[in-house]
Amino acid sequence: xxxxxxxxxLLLGTLSALAQEVDADLLKVKAKMDSVQSFEAGIIMDxxxxxxxxxxxxxTISYQRGESVKFNSDDFILIPKRGFDFSLEEFFxxxxxxxxxxxxxxxxxxxxxxxxxxxxxKADYAIxxxxxxxxxxxxxxxxxxTKKEGAFTVNMxxxxxxxxxxxxxxxxxxxxxxxxxxxxxxxDTDIDRKQIRTEGKKTGQIYLQFQNYHVxxx
Amino acid sequence: MIKALLWAEAYKLMKQSRTWYAIAAVFVLxxxxxxxxxYRGAAVIDxxxxxxxxxxxFEGDLLNGNLLIYLILNSLWFNFPLILMLVISGMITDEYxxxxxxTVMLQPVQxxxxxxxKYIVATVFTVLMVxxxxxxxxxxxxxxxxxxxxxVFIGKLNFFNAVEAETRLILAxxxxxxxxxxxxxxxxxxxxxxxxxxxxxxVSVLFLIVSNLLLKFDFKWxxxxxxxxxxxxxxxxxxxxxxxxxxxxxxxxxxxxxYIVGFSAIGVVIFNKKDIG
Amino acid sequence: xxxxxxxLSKSFGHSIVLKEVNIECKAAEICGLLxxxxxxxxxxxxxxxxxxxxxxxxxxxxxxxxxxxxxxxEKPALYEYLSARENLKxxxxxxxxxxxxxxxxxxxxxxxxxxxxxDAVRNYSTGMKQRLGIAIAMLNNPEVLxxxxxxxxxxxxxIVQLRDLILDLAKNKGLAIIISSHIVEEIRLVSDxxxxxNNGQIVKSGVTAEIIGQATLQHYLCAEHLKASTVxxxxxxxxxxxxxxxxxxxxxxxxRLMKRLAGEGIYLTSCTPxxxxxxxxxxxx
Numbered sequence: 001x002x003x004x005x006x007x008x009x010l011l012l013g014t015l016s017a018l019a020q021e022v023d024a025d026l027l028k029v030k031a032k033m034d035s036v037q038s039f040e041a042g043i044i045m046d047x048x049x050x051x052x053x054x055x056x057x058x059x060t061i062s063y064q065r066g067e068s069v070k071f072n073s074d075d076f077i078l079i080p081k082r083g084f085d086f087s088l089e090e091f092f093x094x095x096x097x098x099x100x101x102x103x104x105x106x107x108x109x110x111x112x113x114x115x116x117x118x119x120x121x122k123a124d125y126a127i128x129x130x131x132x133x134x135x136x137x138x139x140x141x142x143x144x145x146t147k148k149e150g151a152f153t154v155n156m157x158x159x160x161x162x163x164x165x166x167x168x169x170x171x172x173x174x175x176x177x178x179x180x181x182x183x184x185x186x187x188d189t190d191i192d193r194k195q196i197r198t199e200g201k202k203t204g205q206i207y208l209q210f211q212n213y214h215v216x217x218x
Numbered sequence: 219m220i221k222a223l224l225w226a227e228a229y230k231l232m233k234q235s236r237t238w239y240a241i242a243a244v245f246v247l248x249x250x251x252x253x254x255x256x257y258r259g260a261a262v263i264d265x266x267x268x269x270x271x272x273x274x275x276f277e278g279d280l281l282n283g284n285l286l287i288y289l290i291l292n293s294l295w296f297n298f299p300l301i302l303m304l305v306i307s308g309m310i311t312d313e314y315x316x317x318x319x320x321t322v323m324l325q326p327v328q329x330x331x332x333x334x335x336k337y338i339v340a341t342v343f344t345v346l347m348v349x350x351x352x353x354x355x356x357x358x359x360x361x362x363x364x365x366x367x368x369x370v371f372i373g374k375l376n377f378f379n380a381v382e383a384e385t386r387l388i389l390a391x392x393x394x395x396x397x398x399x400x401x402x403x404x405x406x407x408x409x410x411x412x413x414x415x416x417x418x419x420x421v422s423v424l425f426l427i428v429s430n431l432l433l434k435f436d437f438k439w440x441x442x443x444x445x446x447x448x449x450x451x452x453x454x455x456x457x458x459x460x461x462x463x464x465x466x467x468x469x470x471x472x473x474x475x476x477y478i479v480g481f482s483a484i485g486v487v488i489f490n491k492k493d494i495g
Numbered sequence: 496x497x498x499x500x501x502x503l504s505k506s507f508g509h510s511i512v513l514k515e516v517n518i519e520c521k522a523a524e525i526c527g528l529l530x531x532x533x534x535x536x537x538x539x540x541x542x543x544x545x546x547x548x549x550x551x552x553x554x555x556x557x558x559x560x561x562x563x564x565x566x567x568x569e570k571p572a573l574y575e576y577l578s579a580r581e582n583l584k585x586x587x588x589x590x591x592x593x594x595x596x597x598x599x600x601x602x603x604x605x606x607x608x609x610x611x612x613x614d615a616v617r618n619y620s621t622g623m624k625q626r627l628g629i630a631i632a633m634l635n636n637p638e639v640l641x642x643x644x645x646x647x648x649x650x651x652x653x654i655v656q657l658r659d660l661i662l663d664l665a666k667n668k669g670l671a672i673i674i675s676s677h678i679v680e681e682i683r684l685v686s687d688x689x690x691x692x693n694n695g696q697i698v699k700s701g702v703t704a705e706i707i708g709q710a711t712l713q714h715y716l717c718a719e720h721l722k723a724s725t726v727x728x729x730x731x732x733x734x735x736x737x738x739x740x741x742x743x744x745x746x747x748x749x750x751r752l753m754k755r756l757a758g759e760g761i762y763l764t765s766c767t768p769x770x771x772x773x774x775x776x777x778x779x780x
């Protein structure tokens with residue numbers, strides 16, 4: 001009895017040693033992002049989903065700290081639901097703990113690997129994994145497993161060491177492919193939702209290139 | 219002589235009230251299809267994009283003029299040739315019924331040029347009707363609903379930007395024109411064979427219905443699927459594949475032109491051989 | 496001779512419609528083709544006009560114009576939705592004839608139709624349609640005109656007007672005209688020579704007055720006090736009314752009878768020849 005109680009205490013102690021309220025590097029990343037009051041940039045988007053053919057799209061992105069990101073385009077564009085939370089608001093909106101998972105190699109460089117676990121049931125994600133560039137205080141990769149919208153992975157590339165905003169971004173996600181048995185854009189089909197079969201989840205990607213940044217810093 | 223005969227056929231066609239009723243009918247049909255396409259279009263887009271809603275927001279309106287023109291294209295390729303066939307077959311059956319064919323043959327007019335002029339004018343009329351249909355479809359759709367990307371499901375979800383969509387839609391109309399010429403001239407040939415207005419209408423409509431049914435039929439032999447006339451009338455759909463298969467489109471159109479020439483030749487030969495009296 | 500058909504024969508299936516028919520017509524001459532319904536008149540005309548090919552026989556036409564023959568078969572078939580001028584314009588242009596307003600007006604005037612009327616031909620009377628049909632047949636100035644039952648469906652006034660037109664075309668414009676009818680009186684009044692056709696064969700041909708005269712074996716006479724005539728008793732007769740009697744007498748003897756009745760103080764108020772149809776259409780022996 002005394003043995004198991006001691007073991008439990010040891011486990012809790014270890015966890016609390018590893019878990020922090022908020023990782024210091026993460027806070028530095030947030031601070032760096034908070035210095036950007038607003039920005040506008042042009043985006044070139046390419047969609048890579050097996051059941052979609054879409055040409056390269058152009059759009060503009062407008063970011064205002066504290067507000068949702070806005071997109072503008074003459075064309076129809078698909079905007080991934082994740083990846084544009086530059087100020088990390090979705091993490092900091094609800095209490096969370098971070099777990100330092102050590103150093104991980106990614107594309108030939110080493111980065112700090114942390115998990116973010118929300119403490120509140122109101123959070124819309126279950127867990128997030130971040131790779132942080134601790135030299136330049138920015139995120140190079142994030143994996144977010146949401147509660148209702150599946151999993152997203154966002155990879156970011158930067159032009160220079162000093163750049164706070166990415167030059168390009170890849171958003172990976174899971175999406176269900178819908179198979180519609182008839183060519184129902186055809187002349188004599190009725191829309192019958194019962195006929196639609198699903199063929200399981202597939203992975204898709206969207207590539208975004210940012211250009212012509214106009215940044216307002218604090 | 220052929221110029222005068224062409225003029226006479228065009229003149230008679232334009233002077234008949236039936237022709238203008240047909241043109242009005244096409245407009246009415248188009249308007250109805252446009253309205254129904256608008257309501258259908260919203261549901262169609264909803265279904266197509268349903269699974270993407272989980273991962274994406276959408277910026278831009280897919281329910282725009284380009285989608286509506288596409289839906290008009292889909293809906294009109296049965297109703298439109300029906301109207302055309304009724305007008306075109308009347309070019310010959312009316313002459314039998316009213317006896318004017320006899321009056322014409324009492325003049326120094328060669329039979330083969332007379333019937334050939336009908337085939338030529340029927341072709342020109344069909345092309346003009348498709349042009350009117352296309353222009354009005356583009357005009358109404360763009361004016362009321364604007365232009366943006368076009369979404370089409372052919373095996374995959376294909377998105378085309380506005381300019382490309384417009385080009386593909388124009389090409390689809392042009393290609394569809396060839397199919398319409400085929401049905402128009404087929405009805406003229408039926409008129410030469412059957413002479414009676416009602417019989418010709420019944421046969422023409424039956425031909426159209428059967429052709430549409432056979433279009434969806436998958437024949438066991440691939441050669442039939444490639445060469446049979448009924449399979450060629452959907453060639454316009456190829457313009458909405460992401461990579462346009464130009465060689466297939468060219469082959470199909472050449473074959474269809476061959477069928478057009480064949481049907482017309484049958485009509486000319488039969489007309490030439492038969493006594494008018 | 497402008498037009499002639501020799502030994503023309505035609506069958507439809509097992510039915511012989513024409514058998515070795517000979518017919519001819521000269522310039523400025525009107526030839527009548529008299530026959531009952533189904534005798535073969537229309538078939539013969541269709542062959543002459545080139546609408547049907549004969550099984551045997553030949554047609555000769557000495558006219559060398561663009562359009563040697565003009566004609567109407569049965570009733571004139573017109574584009575009912577076009578006006579008279581528009582009909583003429585269409586038919587003129589397809590055969591290379593002038594379609595100038597001046598020329599079209601002339602064609603309309605020649606057949607007695609209004610030049611300014613713009614409504615569709617469907618509103619025209621039968622007589623007017625017949626005249627327009629003749630105008631169309633006259634396009635390109637053919638030397639031969641073939642008219643199949645042109646008086647059919649016309650009112651008395653229309654018949655008179657059409658008859659005058661036909662006579663004018665032949666006598667003043669020099670056309671050779673062949674005209675068919677099943678009504679003897681119409682042929683008698685308009686044609687110079689007549690062909691009688693029965694069961695696809697020409698049974699009689701010759702000067703109209705003579706042919707019809709040969710078949711005229713009775714006359715219906717009307718006069719006051721006709722019953723009192725003693726001369727009449729020499730002839731077989733039947734009184735149909737108080738003043739009218741049907742007399743068995745041929746056309747040659749009629750003038751003498753009239754003179755003798757006048758001698759009795761009986762003056763005829765009318766004298767109508769009665770044609771014996773059986774005699775007229777009987778095959779020559």
